[in-house]
Amino acid sequence: MSSSSPPSSVQEAREALGKRLREIRKDSGLTARALAAAAGWHESKSSRLENGRTPPSDEDIRVWTRICHAEEQAADLIATARGIDGMYVEWRRLESAGLKRVQESVLPLFERTVWFRFYQSQVVPGLLQTEDYTRAILNTVVAMRQTPDDVEEAVAARMNRQRILHRGGRRFAFLIEEWVLRSIIGTHATMADQLGHLIGVTTAPALSLGVIPMGVVRGNAWPAEAFSMYDDKQVSAELVSAGLTVTQPREVAEYAKTFSELAGIAVYGASARKLITSAIAALG
Structure with missing residues (x-):
């Protein structure tokens, strides 16, 4: 199994994190397009993050929560994202x-x-x-x-x-x-x-x-x-x-x-x- 195809448990965790990001955006009243514009991203990046297809970096999370006025959630979201990264570790890297x-x-x-x-x-x-x-x-x-x-x-x-x-x-x-x-x-x-x-x-x-x-x-x-x-x-x-x-x-x-x-x-x-x-x- 390659790192580009993570096991189901890892993908489920990524999707759950993406769902949290989506809820934060909706609570702020922003559309995905508006958030992407404010962040300077292509709109597709917001979609990939929300659907768990792309794991967010620490900076992605900080930008997301800042734009959505939810900075207080950044630390928890970053810890969650890092935990997901630690779930699946390639032997070569380890x-x-x-x-x-x-x-x-x-x-x-x-x-x-x-x-x-x-x-x-x-x-x-x-x-x-x-x-x-x-x-x-x-x-x-x-x-x-x-x-x-x-x-x-x-x-x-x-x-x-x-x-x-x-x-x-x-x-x-x-x-x-x-x-x-x-x-x-x-x-x-x-x-x-x-x-x-x-x-x-x-x-x-x-x-x-x-x-x-x-x-x-x-x-x-x-x-x-x-x-x-x-x-x-x-x-x-x-x-x-x-x-x-x-x-x-x-x-x-x-x-x-x-x-x-x-x-x-x-x-x-x-x-x-x-x-x-x-x-x-x-x-x-």
Whole structure:
């Protein structure tokens, strides 16, 4: 998905902001043409802003509210617009300063979260990865996106972040699709070590690992993009070209429902370990 085609949640937020701008203009008694003339814009710019097709700059908002005699709303509107920009961040931009910084950037979020829920349809979740598995993934990221090569520092940062698993007062729920177990990342030895590590974590307290078997009747629990839930306050979803941050309560609730439905068709404990050991055996 390209940055010119944002996901629906981002577009809905832009449209909601545009609607607020339209209401401010109408409350002032101005037509779109009159506002554009006062601002020195082409009339089409006002239309694009009001319909959410063009995200407003800080200066656009200041001009809009000044002309409409609603300067007191400028700060709130600017904060809203900046929040929308932060919802959808291209990986290339996020990773431009190196992968280590990306790993460290989520530490404050992890520190304040009590209930973690992770669904992975692509790779083993980061908190459950071995060093070699992480190294193989990040080397691929460097090759694909041509990011700065600080893989070893980034691996160390991710391993350091895993210490949160052993702190008290937190709960962790992981869901993975069975094909994650069957997708060979790195070498066969890397994958075998990773799968063995997963067997070990299935007995950890305050942590559950569910595996959704291939061939299970899906019902409403369709495969989804990989996502992480932090309490009921924030969701981070992984798209091909970007990361999406969701904080709108209605949307967070939709992800919570999806997680619950996926959890309902997963297997746990001995049944999950059986699928993992089968995947190890398939490595030869």
